[in-house]
Amino acid sequence: MKTFNVAIASDHAGYRMKEFVAGYLLAKGYAVNDLGTRSEESVDYPVYAHALGREVAEGRCDLGVSLCGSANGISMALNKHPKVRAAVCWCPEIAALARQHNDANVCSLPARFLSEEQAAAILDAFFEAEFEGGRHRRRVEMIDL
Template sequence: MKISIGNDHAGPDYKKAIVQYLESKGHTVTNYGTDSEASVDYPDFAHPVANDITEGKADFGIVICGSGNGIAMTVNKHPKVRAGLCWIKEIAYLTRLHNDANIVSIPARYTSIPQAVEIVDTFLTTEFEGGRHQTRVNKISCL
């Protein structure tokens, strides 16, 4: 699977652990995130992840910032992107199962690194249920 990841200064350690986990599972990871805790602007790292989804260069995306909100808002501006903010694995499960999300947003300041890896694992291994949810997903896009 091809996965794009982006993070701001709140998430370099999270990204490192997640990338290590993904690569151990045989996934190809494109890293757009910062490796520093020096302050940066999360949109600079979010837009490339969203572009990879929109252009079909990645199957899934992962974005990380302090609250997970700003970076999720940024990627959700892109066509074909459905990002969900997930702070526990159960939310990640439902985000995939019911919303067919293709980007998971992780709040680094409100999860631990082991939780973040668990969220990513749940997100990537959960299939979209379809059915009545497909009609709802179709209504998300304004395009």
């Protein structure tokens, strides 16, 4: 099993699931840098997305996990950062394809729509998959302007 240095971040809607995710990843042997939030008190998701985006873009982590209610807002903010490819992952197949075909480096989870068991399966698929390169590399290179 590959081990990764993982940064995680969430807003208030993703807080409880983030706490589960952090423990789950630690139990699997990954190094986890929890960038917050630290409670269910309402916060602005872009603050946490940008903190995670900087970690990924500057190479201080191998992969990231972001969480908000739908995963859409936090992913949109993350994808403003160069070198960040955040994918909204709602099932294991999408998570694996995001890595295999899009070289995603952030798995964004829709916390309001997943059980812990579903989140664990998605994370396993994301972390176990590898970028296939080939025809996909050209497309990924076209993402950054």
